Amino acid sequence: MHVADREQHDVLLASVVALRAELAALRLPLRLDAGGAGDRATSERIAVLDQLDDYVVPRLTQLEAPLLAVVGGSTGAGKSTLVNSLVRAVVSTSGVLRPTTRSPVLAHHPDDERWFADQRILPSLSRTSGSGSDPGGLHLVAEPAVPPGLALLDAPDLDSVVEANRDLAGQLLAAADLWLFVTTAARYADAVPWEMLRSAADRGTALAVVLNRLPSAGADDITHHLAEMLARHDLGDSPLFVIPEMGLTDDGLLPAEAAEPIRAWLADLAGDAASRAAVARRTVDGAVRSLSRRVATIAAYADRQRVAHAALERALDASYETAYTRVDEATQDGSLLRGEVLARWQEFVGTGEIFRGLEQRLGVLRDRVTDFFRARPAPEAQVTVALETGLEAVILDQADAAADRAQAAWAALAGGPDLVGDDPAALATRSDDLLDRTARAVRDWQGYVLDLVREEGQGRRTTARFLSLGVNGLGVALMVVVFAHTGGLTGIEVGVAGGTGVVGQRVLEAVFGDQAVRQLTDKARADLRTRVRSLLAHERSRFDQRLAAFDVDPEAGTDLRTALRRVEAAS
Ligand SMILES: Nc1nc2c(ncn2[C@@H]2O[C@H](COP(=O)(O)OP(=O)(O)O)[C@@H](O)[C@H]2O)c(=O)[nH]1
């Protein structure tokens, strides 16, 4: 090879290796349309990887390695018999019982053993030799009758009833420098082999066709028809060998002279390095050319993965953001101050006396507080409990609603059903520990509010007003004020809730001053928001984990196309 050729060759090899790495790293976890484009892209990714590993990379790495001629075709066409006949020894089992070729046989010249004994090509198949044979392995046989520089591989039936055999046949053919396609008068029009031949033509694989067991009756018509079919499939240049129907030797081989034209043709192709390189180069170039379309299909599907993943994430965001917003609204629009809370609060502060002079109010309050402390559980404690229950209920409801929305959205989105899994009902409700965690969070928040009041009261403890209500009473007032705020409005114009809040507001302002009350309210609300956020974040983490398990690299499609362009530029 010339220096410039060598350099170009190295660039091509490096770019193919880089493309292979992108493909290997690619994850296509979301099933976007089972049975359709998704399955095609997924299997194409594996097929391309196999072809790069089994053929393109090893061939580019060692252009001088012997040619691998893979003998493929339909069941009972005489593939194994042909391989044995070319080698002049029974190296591969032939017969009418199926499946015969379990562990494919690779026959090579003894001098060429080193090329096949290691995992250079077909690295996924373990090697066996001698009498051992490992299903799923590759059985190596050294035979002096095999032309040096060429190996013959007897592939399983392309139309095998065993799926693993069909897959293996496809994989072996993708690893071939050269196909020897064996068919018969009865089978040559079968659909399956022609699909394989079409993909061989697409990939520019060098090909020879063997029409085996041709009966003398109608021989010309059949040969003519087959030649026509080959031409129609852009395979008109491929040599066509015809073997008439004849008896086999006692060993089950074709008579030597019947196999001779094929043997001679193979020996000629493999005979000198330049001819070998020309065959290999043609097949490599074809394989590299075929990457464009195949990798583009895979990259397009990777793009769709990204889009689908983003849609799943957006649906999840929206579900929980709505929950957060609704909890937030409920803590501001006064709706928490109805029912039990309102009753307890009114019990605490009295009713219908809001517009009395504050000093007088406070006097009344002090008396009531004192009474309550003496007689029964502190009234502010009852308000606290009522608030706690109300707030918990809102959070739990919204957590249920968010889970239900997220589950339903996922079930309806592309790729979503796998994320939902087989217990949609469990996913569609709040998690088991939410009740405990919410109760704790609400109590912690109430503790925080009391701390706020306590801190604010430092230095004011001596004031009669502070003392009259105490930290607990003022804390409850602050909680009520937090829940009563409606768009910054406080007062009778916002109705019962506002009216309820107004008492608290007045009380707090009388003790701390209005500026301090604003700050306390803001702090208390901010803290509550943080706690609600964190509760809901923990709630959605179940969904996040599922989403993470189906994570896709958003750059994958672009990276694949970039790697592909480098290969195209180098070839
Ligand atoms: N008479 C005759 N029998 C053949 C010929 N080629 C294959 N057979 C028989 O056909 C059967 C299937 O052949 P085999 O080589 O196992 O086919 P494979 O499935 O393509 O490997 C075996 O029983 C062979 O002995 C041939 O050219 N002439």
Ligand SMILES: [Mg+2]
């Ligand atoms: Mg066979």
